[in-house]
Amino acid sequence: MQENNGRSTWGSRLGFILASAGSAVGLGAIWKFPYMAGSNGGSAFILPYIVLTVLIGFVLLFIEMSIGREARAGSGQAFGRLVNKRWNCVGLLSVLTGFLILAFYQVIGGWCLNYMFDACMGHGLITDTSKLGEYFGQFVSNGAMSITMQLSFLALTAGVLIFGVQKGIERVSKILMPLLFVMMVVLIVRGLMLDGAWKGVEFMFKFDASAFTSGSLLNALGFSFFSLSLASGAMMNYGSYLGDDVSMPRSVAWISFLAVMAALLGGLMIMPAVFAFGLDPSAGPGLTFVTMPAVFAQLPMGQLLAVIFYACLVVAALTSAISIMEMSVQYLIDRFGMSRTGSITWNTVLLVLLGIPCALSFGSMSDVLFFGKTFFDILDYMTSNIGMPIGGLAIAIVGGYLAWPAMRKQLHMNETVPAWLESFVKISIKFISPAVIVVIALAGLLG
Numbered sequence: 001m002q003e004n005n006g007r008s009t010w011g012s013r014l015g016f017i018l019a020s021a022g023s024a025v026g027l028g029a030i031w032k033f034p035y036m037a038g039s040n041g042g043s044a045f046i047l048p049y050i051v052l053t054v055l056i057g058f059v060l061l062f063i064e065m066s067i068g069r070e071a072r073a074g075s076g077q078a079f080g081r082l083v084n085k086r087w088n089c090v091g092l093l094s095v096l097t098g099f100l101i102l103a104f105y106q107v108i109g110g111w112c113l114n115y116m117f118d119a120c121m122g123h124g125l126i127t128d129t130s131k132l133g134e135y136f137g138q139f140v141s142n143g144a145m146s147i148t149m150q151l152s153f154l155a156l157t158a159g160v161l162i163f164g165v166q167k168g169i170e171r172v173s174k175i176l177m178p179l180l181f182v183m184m185v186v187l188i189v190r191g192l193m194l195d196g197a198w199k200g201v202e203f204m205f206k207f208d209a210s211a212f213t214s215g216s217l218l219n220a221l222g223f224s225f226f227s228l229s230l231a232s233g234a235m236m237n238y239g240s241y242l243g244d245d246v247s248m249p250r251s252v253a254w255i256s257f258l259a260v261m262a263a264l265l266g267g268l269m270i271m272p273a274v275f276a277f278g279l280d281p282s283a284g285p286g287l288t289f290v291t292m293p294a295v296f297a298q299l300p301m302g303q304l305l306a307v308i309f310y311a312c313l314v315v316a317a318l319t320s321a322i323s324i325m326e327m328s329v330q331y332l333i334d335r336f337g338m339s340r341t342g343s344i345t346w347n348t349v350l351l352v353l354l355g356i357p358c359a360l361s362f363g364s365m366s367d368v369l370f371f372g373k374t375f376f377d378i379l380d381y382m383t384s385n386i387g388m389p390i391g392g393l394a395i396a397i398v399g400g401y402l403a404w405p406a407m408r409k410q411l412h413m414n415e416t417v418p419a420w421l422e423s424f425v426k427i428s429i430k431f432i433s434p435a436v437i438v439v440i441a442l443a444g445l446l447g
């Protein structure tokens, strides 16, 4: 990214794609997808996730980024510029959604750091599968330890934002992101060779109509948005940094494809091993971290591979966390005229305050419940199942109705777009997206 009149712009089209794909591909694929699938009937979650991402997620991502580029503003101001000032409150909801995601996301980023350090110290492998849950439980319930790791992850995120995204993280992620994909394939192949592993694949893909519930559909919709970093300000902000000389549809198609692939690979990496080791697929947020040490134990040079894997995971998590914090940092700059350093400081302080109860939700605050959920779970639920669907609906209404001509212009900018694609985008954004979001969100929330 380069600074340009106080707003950054992407150095190149590749820089934009890498950063946006870096935002999309993160802990969602490797940490969240497997346990969400495990707790929501496997295929009853995965199949709707794929359909929803193709039918509406991809289009909404294009529209969200186009709104940002057209308005040359992040979501705090973009709706106001394109429609009228009253719409800024919807943009503000997206800013808040992104911010609250980072509040709990940093905790999982801290878990990855911890597992990376542990692997470096030679503790990355567990051969006795009865010990898997115990090892994870001991770490997450140790408040001081998990807060230290969470704060370290947050410090890394803020540090990259201070010292510049392009020089450090773009270069590192160009190597580590492809490496993460390669590592996942290696782990999948090994996992599939375990006895009983195919049951996990069946669980993921075998169509079972009876497993579908309104709750699993809402979770699939929420996860589709989460995996594409939709409706949380980050992608609108990244779109606002994009020069007019770059075509967007192709980049957005790539980003969506990579996000879906990463999630499916994440699922294939965890689920077969879960079944092979007789673990509980609905064990919740710890599932990936409980399972991986047993998979590494099955590999030659497992220790080394564990270090590399967790390092890739930390970088994948960082590129996502950066996209959110960059958005909220830019928001305070645009809205209150703060300096960049001042805005980073404010964001960091607030994230520390919100992050600590999230980290403690797995330990000393595990029985402090709001509507039956821990602080961590309630933030996760509110953002994915309420904030993102409302934000997505707003994006559809603005893009499909209030600013459609501008969106059409964005679609054709520097690209010969076939007529069928324009019709698809138009039908999806005007009719399918709003209808599907309203029906699924209401059924899931009320049902």
Ligand code: PFF
Binding pocket: 023, 024, 025, 026, 027, 028, 029, 098, 101, 226, 227, 228, 229, 230, 232, 233, 234, 235, 320, 321, 323, 324
């Ligand atoms: N897409 C990221 C992931 O799957 O890990 C999470 C995320 C990043 C959500 C940025 C929202 C966001 F604005």
